[in-house]
Each structure stands twice: as structure tokens, then as C-alpha cells.
Amino acid sequence: MSIAIKTQDEIEKMRVAGKLAAQVLQMIEPHVKAGVTTAELDQICADFTAENNALSAPLNYGADQNGEGGFPKSICTSVNHVVCHGIPSAHILQDGDIVNIDITVKISLDDDTTAEQDRTYFHGDTSKMFLIGDVSPENRRLCRITQESLYAAIKKVKPGNTFADIGATIQKYIKKAGRYGIVKDFCGHGIGSVFHEEPQILHYKNADNRKMQPGMIFTIEPMINLGKGGTVLDKDDGWTAYTVDGKNSAQWEHTILVTNTGCEILTLRDDEKGIQRIMHN
Numbered sequence: 001m002s003i004a005i006k007t008q009d010e011i012e013k014m015r016v017a018g019k020l021a022a023q024v025l026q027m028i029e030p031h032v033k034a035g036v037t038t039a040e041l042d043q044i045c046a047d048f049t050a051e052n053n054a055l056s057a058p059l060n061y062g063a064d065q066n067g068e069g070g071f072p073k074s075i076c077t078s079v080n081h082v083v084c085h086g087i088p089s090a091h092i093l094q095d096g097d098i099v100n101i102d103i104t105v106k107i108s109l110d111d112d113t114t115a116e117q118d119r120t121y122f123h124g125d126t127s128k129m130f131l132i133g134d135v136s137p138e139n140r141r142l143c144r145i146t147q148e149s150l151y152a153a154i155k156k157v158k159p160g161n162t163f164a165d166i167g168a169t170i171q172k173y174i175k176k177a178g179r180y181g182i183v184k185d186f187c188g189h190g191i192g193s194v195f196h197e198e199p200q201i202l203h204y205k206n207a208d209n210r211k212m213q214p215g216m217i218f219t220i221e222p223m224i225n226l227g228k229g230g231t232v233l234d235k236d237d238g239w240t241a242y243t244v245d246g247k248n249s250a251q252w253e254h255t256i257l258v259t260n261t262g263c264e265i266l267t268l269r270d271d272e273k274g275i276q277r278i279m280h281n
């Protein structure tokens with residue numbers, strides 16, 4: 001199987017999708033505080049996305065032919081020992097919590113006369129950690145080093161480097177930071193008019209020696225645990241992934257375009273001071 005090289009037109013549309021996903025994270029920020037439920041955050045994000053003429057990609061994602069078993073909400077909210085794919089609920093955020101909010105929007109930029117079945121949607125996928133009130137130094141450090149590992153990996157994105165360089169960089173960075181667990185059960189992914197497409201982006205040492213090429217678009221989304229890297233799925237909902245030992249987990253995600261000289265972060269937010277949108281790596 002091969003990795004898509006996006007056309008200039010597709011790249012333009014992915015810029016729009018990525019920007020909107022980043023805007024959802026910026027918009028939700030003042031709402032993410034102690035006392036709010038994750039279901040309230042879901043509703044606010046879903047409304048904002050709809051107002052911007054886009055759809056929330058997680059809603060019903062993965063449903064079977066009978067329309068059952070799909071993800072039931074519009075965003076993922078993963079609190080404390082939830083690694084990823086947490087389902088927004090009546091759960092109230094508490095002082096000291098850390099929570100990942102993962103946004104994927106899909107937007108059609110076809111003209112108004114295009115019939116629904118003829119539309120092509122483009123995805124923007126990004127997540128960040130929010131710290132609720134007084135977070136322990138241990139948890140703050142977990143969130144920080146996870147974001148730094150993402151940035152270290154982004155700095156390796158350029159034509160000629162391999163996908164293995166991404167995983168090796170993250171593993172090296174995390175190992176240097178201390179005794180953390182890297183999650184291996186979930187990975188980053190190619191993205192475009194399909195939410196999850198080739199390649200899989202592994203966040204640990206691996207042998208994917210395929211070279212990055214200009215026009216490829218994929219996510220990098222490391223999940224790092226305070227304890228072991230293992231995960232367990234919730235038996236009842238089939239989605240929520242917990243750490244195997246109940247210790248906390250952090251994740252940050254960006255959607256990245258490979259350019260001629262490095263990369264462009266399609267989902268960069270205004271609050272990101274430590275990194276440039278366009279990188280000459």
C-alpha cells in the first residue's frame with residue numbers, strides 16, 4: 001500500500017480544516033475548568049464546529065453496517081488515567097485533573113450547489129492537555145515532556161527522513177526525561193479526505209524506513225504514561241482506553257504537512273510560542 005501525495009488543491013483544503021480544528025481548541029480553553037462536565041465541553045465544541053459549516057468527525061465514527069457501535073460523541077475527552085478516546089459524559093472536572101481534548105473536524109469546501117453525496121470532506125485532527133487548577137508537579141511535568149516529545153518529532157519531519165526517525169526521536173526524548181511509559185497500542189496516521197489512512201505513525205523505535213515526501217500529510221500524537229505503557233479498553237463502552245496500572249497519561253497531537261524544506265503544522269494554535277508553523281528542518 002502507498003502513502004498519498006496531496007495535490008496543491010487538497011493541501012489548501014487541509015489548511016482550512018487544520019485551522020478550524022486548532023480554533024476549536026482555542027475556543028474551548030476558557031470553558032475547561034473545575035466544575036464543568038465533559039458533556040458540556042462536547043456540546044460547546046459541536047455547536048462551534050457546526051457554526052463553522054463543518055462536522056465533528058468522531059460522531060458515529062467506526063459504526064457498523066447497522067449504524068451501531070460508533071463513537072457516541074463529537075470530541076474525545078480523556079481525563080487523568082484515560083489514555084485516549086474518553087467519551088464525554090456527566091463526569092465533572094476537578095481541581096488537579098489533567099484532561100486531553102481531541103478535536104477532529106471535517107469540512108467540505110465544494111460549492112453550495114454540490115450534492116451531499118458528491119462532496120469531499122477534509123479532516124483536521126489535533127489535541128492538547130488542559131491543566132485544571134492546582135496540578136501536581138509530577139502531572140505538570142508529564143504534560144510538558146509529552147508536548148516536547150511531539151515538538152522534537154516535528155523537527156524531524158522533512159523529505160528524505162524516514163517514519164522511523166519520528167518514533168526513534170520520541171523514544172529517545174522520553175527515555176532521557178525519566179521513567180515514563182510510551183503507549184504502543186495507538187498510533188498517528190495519514191489523514192486527508194479519509195480520517196485514518198496510511199501510514200501508521202509509531203511513537204516508538206521502529207523499522208518503517210519509508211521516506212517522507214513533500215505533500216504527505218499525517219498526524220503525530222504521542223501518548224505518554226507516568227507508569228507502564230500498557231492500556232486496557234473499557235469493557236462496556238468499547239472505546240475508552242485506560243492505563244493498565246491506573247497512573248496518569250498525557251497526549252498532544254498535530255496534523256503535519258511535509259514541505260520541500262521541512263514541514264508545516266496545519267493545526268498550530270496562537271498559544272504555541274515554542275514552535276513555528278513553517279519549519280525548515
Ligand code: MF3
Pocket residue numbers: 057058059061062071075076085102103104125219221239253
Ligand atoms: N482523534 C482521534 C485520533 O487522533 C481519533 C478519535 S476516533 C473516535 O486519531 F472515534 F474515538 F473519536
Ligand code: CO
Pocket residue numbers: 125188189219221253
Ligand atoms: Co489522530
Ligand code: CO
Pocket residue numbers: 102103104125126127221253
Ligand atoms: Co485526534
